[in-house]
Amino acid sequence: MSDSAAGSHPEPRHTAPMSVVVGALGGLQNAILPAVAAAFGTGISGIGLFIGLGVGAAIAVLSAGVAYLRWSRLTYTIGEADIRVESGVLSRSARSVPFERIQDVSLEQKLLPRLFGLVAVKFETGAGGGEDLSLTYLTEDHGEELRQVVRDRRDGADQSDAAAIGEGVSGALADDRGDRLFTMGPARLFTFGLFEFSLAVFAVLAGLLQYADNFLDIEIWDMKLWRNVIEDQSGKISQIGAVSQAFGAAAALLGVILIGSLTGMVRVFSREWGFLLERTARGFRRRRGLFTRTDVVMPAHRVQGVKIATGFLRYRFGWHSLSFVSLAQDQGAASHVVAPFARLEEIAPIVNAAGFDLPGTDADWRRASENYLIDSVFFDALFVALGAAAAFIATTFFAPEWRDLATGILLVLAGITAIANALAWQYQRHALDHVQIMATSGVLSPRSRIATRLKLHSVEISQGPIARLRGYATVHLGQAGGEFSIPGVPVDRAREVRRKVLETIAETDFSQLESQTAG
DSSP states (O other), X not given: OHHHHHOSSOOOEEOOTHHHHHHHHHHHHHHHHXXXXXXXXXXXXXXXXXXXXXXXXXHHHHHHHHHHHHHHTOEEEEOSSEEEEEEOSSSOXXXXXXXXXXXXXXXXXXXXXXXXXXXXXXXXXXXXXXXXXXXXXXXXXXXXXXXXXXXXXXXXXXXXXXXXXXXXXXXXXXXXXXXXXXXXXXXXXXXXXXXXXOOHHHHHHHHHGGGGGGTSSSOTTOHHHHHHHHHHHHHXXXXXXXXXXXXXXXXXXXXXXHHHHHHHHHHHHHHHTTOEEEEETTEEEEEEXXXXXXXXXXXXXXXXXXXXXXXXXXXXXXXXXXXXXXXXEETTEEEEEEEEEEOHHHHXXXXXXXXXXXXXXXXXXXXXXXXXXXXXXXXHHHHHHHHHHHHHHHHHHHOGGGHHHHHHHHHHHHHHHHHHHHHHHHHOEEEEOXXXXXXXXXXXXXXXXXXXXXXXXXXXXXXXXXXXXXXXXXXXXXXXXXXXXXXXXXXXXXXHHHXXXXXXXXXXXXXXHHHHXXX
């Protein structure tokens, strides 16, 4: 890669030849279902089996041929100011992305490419919609080398430096060695999985039921069938006694919990296996994944803010997650998760390394306006009360025996909503210090946002008709890579926040900001 990096007329390059093998093997999975369908359709024994194998072999050969054509027609060129990718067999396309537009370069290894030592190199520009450009696949060394060259071109390194980096990957690897900030071993992942309860497996089973008619000699969607089954089983259950029924219900509930816990465990181990976050000379490097291994580096000066979140149960046991708000996306999400399951004392060093500080005991917290609380309680309760009135009318005509119960439930919900709003107001706060703005919200699962004032792009105060009448507003903070809004702020306080943030922005020399924060 050094010749292309240093030369004035760089030559187009192909991806790794082993990409053809990966593409061909990936095509085998596309041959399985047609082969099985052909075998079943013509008889599972005799000629039908050979037809199925023939169909599968033909699709596999075709997939291999297509993989080779795609590889032969895919080239990438590292220019002086951009990276250009040309692809297409019948119709050609050329995509060019200037280095200055690239916000992130990440490496991804799915299970099959990893067996061959290949990585997918993904480029993101922060324009939304995930990665804007990708190369599949390069060898691990060339992928790391390409990432390093693109970073240096983007950050303005001179061409001699880029050429020197292109001579070998050792310099790139040296830059990416750093201090370990956070890691998760099997024990932590197991604990994490206990909190990731999921019933997704039941959704998959429900989807498979659509095809059950093809394999079972019953009509799955015949309601009479299921009514008879329920009546039959109800009769048997009623004969076993109350104690046995209780044990049976408990066993069924335990089974659902066990399946949900195992599903969450599998998801956590597959996504977070080998989780490692390091602070390197280039920024924050995060590696994770069992079947799909990802390697992402987030430059420190591109971290726009931090988010700390938790869940209802996690909060009771002291577990939180930390995310960086960045211009680039993280697998479709607007923020990069850098500590998905950690204690606050583990989160604090990561936040400090990113140039932020957790709120101290002396933080000047301000609550939302009391008028905002009253209005929220009133309108939410009014909405539920209208629902209760509608339920009263509907049940009066169609189910009079359920009228009182349905109306009572909705009125109780109105009261619960009012209490929930009152509690939420107690925890909906914001604070300013000399460099940061912070906001918290949530009762059962608190969330916190922290942003550096000098990295905010704008401040907007918005008010609806009721807010203008009642004297409060929503403060919208312009933040690259995410949204940061603080509702229910008293108007005088909102203007004070806007004034202080704009003063910080006005006093900042943004031409020097990136180089200062990068160091």
